[in-house]
Amino acid sequence: MKKFTMLISQAVPLSIEDVDTDQIIPARFLKEIRRKECVKNIFMDWRYKKDGSLNKNFILNNSNFHGKILLSGRNFGCGSSREHAVWGLFDYGFRVIISSFFADIFKENALNNGLLTIEVSKYFLKELFYSVENNPKIQIKVDLINQKITILEIGKFEKFHIHPYKKNCFINGYDDIDFLISIKDDVKNFEKNRRFFLI
Numbered sequence: 001m002k003k004f005t006m007l008i009s010q011a012v013p014l015s016i017e018d019v020d021t022d023q024i025i026p027a028r029f030l031k032e033i034r035r036k037e038c039v040k041n042i043f044m045d046w047r048y049k050k051d052g053s054l055n056k057n058f059i060l061n062n063s064n065f066h067g068k069i070l071l072s073g074r075n076f077g078c079g080s081s082r083e084h085a086v087w088g089l090f091d092y093g094f095r096v097i098i099s100s101f102f103a104d105i106f107k108e109n110a111l112n113n114g115l116l117t118i119e120v121s122k123y124f125l126k127e128l129f130y131s132v133e134n135n136p137k138i139q140i141k142v143d144l145i146n147q148k149i150t151i152l153e154i155g156k157f158e159k160f161h162i163h164p165y166k167k168n169c170f171i172n173g174y175d176d177i178d179f180l181i182s183i184k185d186d187v188k189n190f191e192k193n194r195r196f197f198l199i
């Protein structure tokens with residue numbers, strides 16, 4: 001994983017609640033194991049009409065909105081567990097998803113793949129949507145070190161929670177294996193002392 005400490009970006013406002021993983025990556029594409037194929041199929045049934053033409057009403061097809069931050073309504077990533085959904089969102093270019101609630105399995109899949117999921121209050125989420133929808137160029141600052149999100153133009157901010165282990169992994173660019181390697185000396189010392197006490 002790449003190190004992540006701070007991000008300043010515009011945002012894409014997906015103001016839909018209960019976005020399930022089957023909408024993020026439809027089940028018919030799950031047989032595909034190549035990540036580059038996942039990004040092509042992200043939100044396929046919302047991005048395109050049944051006749052294959054572009055759905056201009058879907059937010060990802062609106063050229064006014066772009067950025068590395070996705071705003072979403074409550075309960076993002078609900079439904080079945082599928083890592084393909086996270087792969088597709090990450091490879092599409094998103095590095096942060098902000099919502100007032102995430103499905104647990106999706107949240108873990110995202111954090112394990114370097115996609116930062118941040119839960120904010122429903123009031124601050126509403127403020128974020130209002131700000132972005134009224135000014136698509138507005139910048140959102142995500143400060144992981146201080147666990148703070150700020151709407152730069154107006155200065156409004158909110159603190160967020162993240163598990164200390166996951167925060168450490170993002171800051172250092174670790175996945176679970178990288179973390180274990182980083183503490184290998186501690187593990188060796190523990191095993192050495194453990195054998196001593198077992199004798």
